[in-house]
Amino acid sequence: MNIFELIELKKPLFTRTDMQVYDKIFENNEIVFRKSSAQLAKDLNLSQASIIRFCKKLGFEGYNDFRFSLYDAIHSSDEKTGLSSKGECYKKLIDLISAAAEKGDYDQFAEDIAGSGMVYCTGMHRSSLPAQLLSMELTLLGKRAVFLRDDLIASWPKDISNKDIFVCFSEQGDPSRRGYDSLLQIPEENRPETYLICMNAKHPLRKQFAHQILLPGSTNQNLPERVEPSGVFIAFVDFVTNIVVNKMREEREDENQ
Secondary structure (H helix, E strand, C coil): CCHHHHHHHHHHHCCHHHHHHHHHHHHCCHHHHHCCHHHHHHHHCCCHHHHHHHHHHCCCCCHHHHHHHHHHHHHHHHHHCHHHHHHHHHHHHHHHHHHHHHHCCCHHHHHHHHCCCCEEEEECHHHHHHHHHHHHHHHHCCCCEEECCHHHCCCCCCCCCCCCEEEEECCCCCCCCCCCHHHHHCCCCCCCEEEEEECCCCCCCHHHCCEEEECCCCCCCCCCCCCCHHHHHHHHHHHHHHHHHHHHHHHHHHHHC
């Protein structure tokens, strides 16, 4: 198991601080080789001990051990697979999403969006990008949609209703969240339809959502190269938006008949 697979395996156990370290390192791997643990901690406004704990949580003795393993994984990947393999992995995931769209796997989701009153979208960490994109695309289509920051989820609008939809994008799960328990506190007659878009069949938040859409990812497809999950989510949003357009067109045609 290489370091990238190890991180994906351990990711559901990450704290919010761990996610800060993870996001910084995997936004730019080179920072690990250019900076000491103390310098990295200063950049993140964290303690050096937080960086060391992150490394030890992954099973390494310390920062240097983690650094050497990351270096080996990156250069081994470059030598054995390279960019062409990365592209093939990305293409496979897109093809799987396309095939699911063709089979109608996302039709109910698109239909619920098309017939909704308001669409609330949210995402954790990098998964906020597809959530923002979905809300923007729906707004351009004339749908009422809004992006909600993850830390504002507990404050639901007073006018929320069962005609609305709440969509959460989350790759594996963020244990620093205690779950969207506030969803279950909304009276059932006012509770919106809820969808969890993820890449983990056993996502820790799945019990809070009425529907779960499992997308293909590097881990659940056992791919040799890691593909950034936000890219897969964005491709999914693109496919779903096209389906929504068709659903809205059908609704207008039915109304005009």
